[in-house]
Amino acid sequence: MGRYVRLLFTAIYFVFLSSASAQSLTGGEQSALKEFEAVGSPSQRFEVFFNSVNRYNVNSAYDWLDTVKIYLANSQKTNDSVATKLYKVMEAQLYNDLGEYDKSIALAKELHEDKDSLDIDLHKIVLDVLDNNYANLQMYDKQIEVRKEKRELGITENVSFYDIYSNLGLYRKARDQYIMEVKPTIADNETYKLAQYHSKVGNYLRLDDSAPTALSELKKAKAYLEVYLNDISAQKSEQDIFESELLKAEIEGNIAKCHVMMGEYETAIPLLEESIEALEASSKNGHRSEIIDNTLCLAQANLQLERFNAAKKYLDIDFEDINILQTIERNSLLAAFYDKVENFKNATIYYKRNERIKDSLAQKQSALIKQQLVTIVANEDLQNSQRLIDEQKRINEQVRSDMKAKDERNNLVFVSLIFTLLGFVGLVYAYLKSIKNQRLISEQKHIIENALVEKDSLLKEIHHRVKNNLQMVSSLLSLQTKNTRSKAAIEALEEGKSRVKAMALIHQKLYQNDDLSVIEMQGYIESLINSVQSVYKKGGHNISITIDAEGTELDIDRAIPFGLILNELVSNSFKYAFPDNDDNGKIYIHLRKNGDQGYFEYTDNGVGLPEDAEERAHSSMGIRLMNRLVNQLQSKLNIDRDSEGVRFWFHFS
Structure with missing residues (x-):
C-alpha cells in the first residue's frame, strides 16, 4: 500500500513540474491572442490582429479561429454589421493561413459582393486575401482579375502581372510584361535600376532556354552595375554597396548558368564559386535558394568535366530550405555521378527517390485540384441561388400586380387570372426547358472539351516519344563513334548525330508548346x-x-x-x-x-x-x-x- 502511495505522489510531482515548465516557456513571450481578447472594441481587435508581428507565436491559427468565431456569433446576434464584417475578414485570413483556401475564398467573395460598404483599407485586405488564395490554388485567371481591380482602385504597390506569367512557366510572356511595365519607369541615368532591369530580363531569357540572348542582357546588367559602383559623385551608404555586391553576385551566377547551358564549363566554374561566396553573406531566403541553384550548377559543371571528387563534394552539402525541384535536380546529379563511376546500385537509389517525389507531387496536385473544384462549385451554387431569388422576386411582383387588378376591375378578374396563370405556366415550362437544354449543351461541351484535351495529350505524348526515340538513335550513334577508329567514319557519324538532334528538337519544341500545330x-x-x-x-x-x-x-x-x-x-x-x-x-x-x-x-x-x-x-x-x-x-x-x-x-x- 505504501509503495502505491509513493508512486501516486511521484506522478503528481512530475505533473506539477511539467505544468510549471510549460508556464515558464510561454510566460516569457507575450501572447498576441491574449492582447486581442484584452482590447474593448472590434476595430481595436482588428488592428491587433493585422498588426501583430507574429500572431501565432504562442497560440495556433486554430486557437485564433475558435476565438474569432465566438466574437463573430455575438456580433451577428446583436446585429452589429460593422463588427460582423471585421470578424469575417479576420476569419477569411485565418482560413487562408490554415491552407483551407476554398473556405477563405467563399468568405472573401461574400464580403467583396458588398464592396460598396467597405472602406478602401478593408477593401484592399479583402482583395489581398483573394489574391493570395487564387495564387495558392493556381487559379491565375482569377488572380489577374483581382489585380486589375486593385489598379482600378489606385492600389499600385506590388501589383503586377509578370510574376503570374512566370509561375505559369510563360517566361517570354513574363519578360514582355516586365519590359512594358518597368522600362518606362527608369531614367537613363539610373544605372543601378538599369542593372536590376537587365538582370531580370536576362534571367527570364535564361529560364526560356535562350542562353546566348540571355548572356547579352546579363552582361549589360553587369556593365551598368560597374558604372554605378565606380560613380564617385553618387552618395552610397554601406547598405547600398552591400546590396550592389549581392546584385553583382546574382548576375555573375546567372551568367555562369548560361555558360553551363552552352557547354562552357571551365568559364562557368570560377563565376559560380565567386557568386556563392558573395551570396552567403546575405540573410535573405531568396538568396539561399540562389546559392543552392549555383551549387548544383557547379556540381553539374564539374561532373561534365569528369572532376568527380569536386562534383561529389558539392552534392554532399547538407542544404537547408531546399525546395522540391532542387531536390529532384540534386538526386538526378547524384544518380548521374554514380552512373559515371559505375556504382549502379547507388544510382538506382537516387532514381527511385525522384520517382517517389514525383508521386508525392502528383498527390499534392490532386488535393489542390479538389480545392479548386470546391471553390468553382461554390461559386456556381451562389450564382444559381441569385438567379432563383431574382426569378422569385419577378413572380411576386407579377402576383401583386394581379391582385391590384382584381380589386380595381372586378368584371375582368376571372379572365385576367386565367391569362396570368397560363402565362405563368408557359414561363415555368420555358424555364424548365431552357434549363434542360443548357444542361445538354453543357454535357456535350464537356465531352468535346475532354476529347480535345485527350487529343492534345496524346499528340504531346507522341511527339515526346518521337523525341526520346531520336535521342536514343543519337546515343547509339555516339556509342558507334566510340567503337570506330576511322576518322572519316567518325566524322560521318557525328554529322548524322547532329541531323538527328535537329529533328529531335522539332518534336521537343512541339510537345512543350501550347499550340501543337506550329x-x-x-x-x-x-x-x-x-x-x-x-x-x-x-x-x-x-x-x-x-x-x-x-x-x-x-x-x-x-x-x-x-x-x-x-x-x-x-x-x-x-x-x-x-x-x-x-x-x-x-x-x-x-x-x-x-x-x-x-x-x-x-x-x-x-x-x-x-x-x-x-x-x-x-x-x-x-x-x-x-x-x-x-x-x-x-x-x-x-x-x-x-x-x-x-x-x-x-x-x-
Whole structure:
C-alpha cells in the first residue's frame, strides 16, 4: 500500500513540474491572442490582429479561429454589421493561413459582393486575401482579375502581372510584361535600376532556354552595375554597396548558368564559386535558394568535366530550405555521378527517390485540384441561388400586380387570372426547358472539351516519344563513334548525330508548346545553334551570331527540312568558314513568313566556297541533302559566291 502511495505522489510531482515548465516557456513571450481578447472594441481587435508581428507565436491559427468565431456569433446576434464584417475578414485570413483556401475564398467573395460598404483599407485586405488564395490554388485567371481591380482602385504597390506569367512557366510572356511595365519607369541615368532591369530580363531569357540572348542582357546588367559602383559623385551608404555586391553576385551566377547551358564549363566554374561566396553573406531566403541553384550548377559543371571528387563534394552539402525541384535536380546529379563511376546500385537509389517525389507531387496536385473544384462549385451554387431569388422576386411582383387588378376591375378578374396563370405556366415550362437544354449543351461541351484535351495529350505524348526515340538513335550513334577508329567514319557519324538532334528538337519544341500545330522558330534556332556548338567544342564560340526570326512560326512539315538545312549550314560554317581564327567571324540568319510566302537567308564572312564548288556539289552529301530538302519546300537553293564569305537563300511557300 505504501509503495502505491509513493508512486501516486511521484506522478503528481512530475505533473506539477511539467505544468510549471510549460508556464515558464510561454510566460516569457507575450501572447498576441491574449492582447486581442484584452482590447474593448472590434476595430481595436482588428488592428491587433493585422498588426501583430507574429500572431501565432504562442497560440495556433486554430486557437485564433475558435476565438474569432465566438466574437463573430455575438456580433451577428446583436446585429452589429460593422463588427460582423471585421470578424469575417479576420476569419477569411485565418482560413487562408490554415491552407483551407476554398473556405477563405467563399468568405472573401461574400464580403467583396458588398464592396460598396467597405472602406478602401478593408477593401484592399479583402482583395489581398483573394489574391493570395487564387495564387495558392493556381487559379491565375482569377488572380489577374483581382489585380486589375486593385489598379482600378489606385492600389499600385506590388501589383503586377509578370510574376503570374512566370509561375505559369510563360517566361517570354513574363519578360514582355516586365519590359512594358518597368522600362518606362527608369531614367537613363539610373544605372543601378538599369542593372536590376537587365538582370531580370536576362534571367527570364535564361529560364526560356535562350542562353546566348540571355548572356547579352546579363552582361549589360553587369556593365551598368560597374558604372554605378565606380560613380564617385553618387552618395552610397554601406547598405547600398552591400546590396550592389549581392546584385553583382546574382548576375555573375546567372551568367555562369548560361555558360553551363552552352557547354562552357571551365568559364562557368570560377563565376559560380565567386557568386556563392558573395551570396552567403546575405540573410535573405531568396538568396539561399540562389546559392543552392549555383551549387548544383557547379556540381553539374564539374561532373561534365569528369572532376568527380569536386562534383561529389558539392552534392554532399547538407542544404537547408531546399525546395522540391532542387531536390529532384540534386538526386538526378547524384544518380548521374554514380552512373559515371559505375556504382549502379547507388544510382538506382537516387532514381527511385525522384520517382517517389514525383508521386508525392502528383498527390499534392490532386488535393489542390479538389480545392479548386470546391471553390468553382461554390461559386456556381451562389450564382444559381441569385438567379432563383431574382426569378422569385419577378413572380411576386407579377402576383401583386394581379391582385391590384382584381380589386380595381372586378368584371375582368376571372379572365385576367386565367391569362396570368397560363402565362405563368408557359414561363415555368420555358424555364424548365431552357434549363434542360443548357444542361445538354453543357454535357456535350464537356465531352468535346475532354476529347480535345485527350487529343492534345496524346499528340504531346507522341511527339515526346518521337523525341526520346531520336535521342536514343543519337546515343547509339555516339556509342558507334566510340567503337570506330576511322576518322572519316567518325566524322560521318557525328554529322548524322547532329541531323538527328535537329529533328529531335522539332518534336521537343512541339510537345512543350501550347499550340501543337506550329513551332516558334526564334527559340528553335537558338536551341539548334547551342546543340551544334556542343558538337564542335573547339570552335564556333567566338563567332557573332545574329538571328532575325522573331515572331515567325512554321508547321512541322516545313520546320523539319528547314532545321536540317540550317544544321548543315551552321555545321559547315563552324568546320570550314574560319580555319585560322574565328574572332571576327559573323553569321547572319534571317527567316520571315508572311501569309503563304516565306524567305530564308544565311550568310557568313568566312573564306567562302572553293573554286571547284560546282564539282564538289555533286559528291558532297551536305549540298545534295540541302538541295533535296529545299525541293521539299518547293523551292530552289541559291548560292552567292561573289560577295565576301558565302550567302545561301531561297523563297518558299
